[in-house]
Amino acid sequence: MIKNEKYPTLFIIFAHKFQIMITLDDYIEQHSSPQSELLQQIYHDTNVLTATPHMLSGHIQGRLLAMISYMIRPKRILELGTFTGYSALCLAEGLQPQGRLDTIEKNDELEDMIVSNLSRSKYAESIKLHIADALEIIPQFADDEFDLVFIDADKRHYIEYYDAVLPKVRVNGFILADNTLWDGHIIDPAYQKDWQTRSLRAFNDMVANDNRVEKVILPIRDGLTIIRKL
DSSP: OOOOSSSHHHHHHHHHHHHHTSOHHHHHHHTSOOOOHHHHHHHHHHHHHOSOGGGSOOHHHHHHHHHHHHHHOOSEEEEEOOTTSHHHHHHHTTOOTTOEEEEEEOOGGGHHHHHHHHHTSTTGGGEEEEESOHHHHGGGSOTTOEEEEEEOSOGGGHHHHHHHHGGGEEEEEEEEEEOSSGGGGGGOGGGTTOHHHHHHHHHHHHHHTOTTEEEEEEOSTTOEEEEEEO
């Protein structure tokens, strides 16, 4: 950095303004573990090749999903809504040896992209992709089968997903529900008539009053609710 002896005050002001241009999101990313090269590529491809790249979990939430998975060390994981496979690969990082992750995606137009992304990972053999409606697949699993469930599918059906997966989660197992703050719309009266917002409000209210579980909402990205089955 070059010091300006002629205009020291101007230099200090410029330096100060330059520093505050860094956002909190930038700071968090700079001080968190980086994405793998494969996850970076999936992030890039998703932004270039899909119409709704904002649906991807992204760097910080992806690292959080991986961290939670490492903490739990699950043998079985269920994911509802994988989009392009980014979140599935993050969750798979904490799997026990010989563990398995079942991920469900309803949009069959994404199948080739998902398969390609998963196949390039060292976790490929541990992940089973289901292209189907989650509510049709979930009943096929046994009760108490999963250590960890990640819900990130159609927001209008969160209550139905929750009711379907809760029996499939072991005692002291976890459910993670994404988008539960919905970009702040969850408390914005202007979105009272929006079906996705109304459905998420109903889901949040239901979970808050469900004495079968403990729960906490984290204000990360679009809101992530952590739910532990009692």
